[in-house]
Amino acid sequence: MILPKFFSLFLQYFYDFPGEWVYFDYISRMKRAIFLFFLYFLPVLCRAEAPGDIIPSPSIFEVTKGSLRMSGISVKCDSEIGERATRAAGLFASKLSMACGKVSAVSSPVGLKATVESNSAKGLIIMKDSGMGAEEYSIAVDTHCAIVKAGGFNGFLYAFQTLMQMLPEEIYSGRLNEKARWSVPCCTIKDAPRSRKRTVFLDSGNDFHPVKDVKKCIDLMSIFKMNVLELNIAGKKGWRMEIPEYPLLTQISAYHYENDERTGGYYSKEDIASILNYASASGIEVVPIVDFDGCAEKIASAYPKNDEAFRDDVRSGIETVFARKGAGIRSGESPEALRIESVDKVSFSFIEAAAALWSDGAPNAMMEHEKAVLHHAGFIYTE
Numbered sequence: 001m002i003l004p005k006f007f008s009l010f011l012q013y014f015y016d017f018p019g020e021w022v023y024f025d026y027i028s029r030m031k032r033a034i035f036l037f038f039l040y041f042l043p044v045l046c047r048a049e050a051p052g053d054i055i056p057s058p059s060i061f062e063v064t065k066g067s068l069r070m071s072g073i074s075v076k077c078d079s080e081i082g083e084r085a086t087r088a089a090g091l092f093a094s095k096l097s098m099a100c101g102k103v104s105a106v107s108s109p110v111g112l113k114a115t116v117e118s119n120s121a122k123g124l125i126i127m128k129d130s131g132m133g134a135e136e137y138s139i140a141v142d143t144h145c146a147i148v149k150a151g152g153f154n155g156f157l158y159a160f161q162t163l164m165q166m167l168p169e170e171i172y173s174g175r176l177n178e179k180a181r182w183s184v185p186c187c188t189i190k191d192a193p194r195s196r197k198r199t200v201f202l203d204s205g206n207d208f209h210p211v212k213d214v215k216k217c218i219d220l221m222s223i224f225k226m227n228v229l230e231l232n233i234a235g236k237k238g239w240r241m242e243i244p245e246y247p248l249l250t251q252i253s254a255y256h257y258e259n260d261e262r263t264g265g266y267y268s269k270e271d272i273a274s275i276l277n278y279a280s281a282s283g284i285e286v287v288p289i290v291d292f293d294g295c296a297e298k299i300a301s302a303y304p305k306n307d308e309a310f311r312d313d314v315r316s317g318i319e320t321v322f323a324r325k326g327a328g329i330r331s332g333e334s335p336e337a338l339r340i341e342s343v344d345k346v347s348f349s350f351i352e353a354a355a356a357l358w359s360d361g362a363p364n365a366m367m368e369h370e371k372a373v374l375h376h377a378g379f380i381y382t383e
Contacts, residue, residue, distance in 0.1 A: 203232045
């Protein structure tokens with residue numbers, strides 16, 4: 001299907017402009033409904049039924065005659081791609097197997113490079129190309145095999161997402177559809193992000209989103225090759241993160257009343273660990289945003305002495321929970337909680353974060369009608 005112009009503008013905007021930043025504003029119920037629509041239905045709407053429908057558009061896309069049947073295709077990984085990329089290849093094979101009804105086996109055969117060089121390879125071949133950037137990838141498809149090359153983990157993820165967009169929509173839902181055309185066109189694709197950071201801002205500070213919704217947002221970001229999630233964990237309506245040294249932040253400051261009903265919530269240390277590991281597997285960095293000024297009233301309801309020393313202690317607590325090696329997160333039942341790889345910085349000012357993202361003047365490159373479309377849909381473009 002051909003995407004509506006709005007979706008094309010929205011998704012291409014994420015990928016083409018340096019330091020993209022979108023602010024999800026959920027103050028009204030209508031905007032929240034729009035957010036949920038994007039989370040749950042956009043992957044289906046954006047399924048590429050024609051080569052030109054891949055979003056974001058690849059730098060190079062050349063289509064030739066013929067196609068490669070993907071149902072039951074064997075997936076062969078070169079040992080140099082690494083454990084994480086091999087797991088990602090296995091996940092792709094699993095999704096394909098469930099949707100088409102034929103098992104795609106994953107293996108790491110010896111002599112794979114020699115087989116490729118002799119032009120006798122068959123199946124889906126995954127290889128590392130040290131000459132490519134970490135997020136760069138290429139796909140070469142003929143009637144016998146598809147060769148995927150990338151320079152790093154994210155590059156492999158983006159290649160798999162491109163292949164998924166060329167397959168029937170059941171690849172996303174996991175529903176079995178044996179009658180669908182499980183094939184991709186013979187083609188040559190080469191691509192790399194045109195901006196280093198492609199960011200979504202999720203405002204849990206003003207409208208709390210449970211872990212499952214955050215992960216759904218991460219899924220959607222992964223589909224469209226975005227790589228930074230800025231998660232606001234403190235806003236006018238509540239404090240959203242557990243700090244063991246200050247338990248009242250979550251017992252009191254995490255909640256507020258609407259229509260005489262107590263609402264809100266917070267993320268425990270285990271929740272944060274789960275989000276970080278989930279994002280890391282999708283090649284996404286999670287950066288916590290704390291708006292101390294906006295959250296001052298909620299903090300004061302629990303700790304009236306909201307001075308600089310208090311803020312320093314809270315900053316230290318946040319940095320501990322979000323530490324790269326998971327320092328401060330202890331879960332005896334979940335070793336994954338100790339393997340946090342996605343975060344290496346913390347932003348404590350909403351305004352500073354916005355200024356840094358737009359410091360290169362990127363907003364001036366945005367067309368006015370694109371801004372209006374994003375604003376109307378609840379995706380508030382902020383300078």
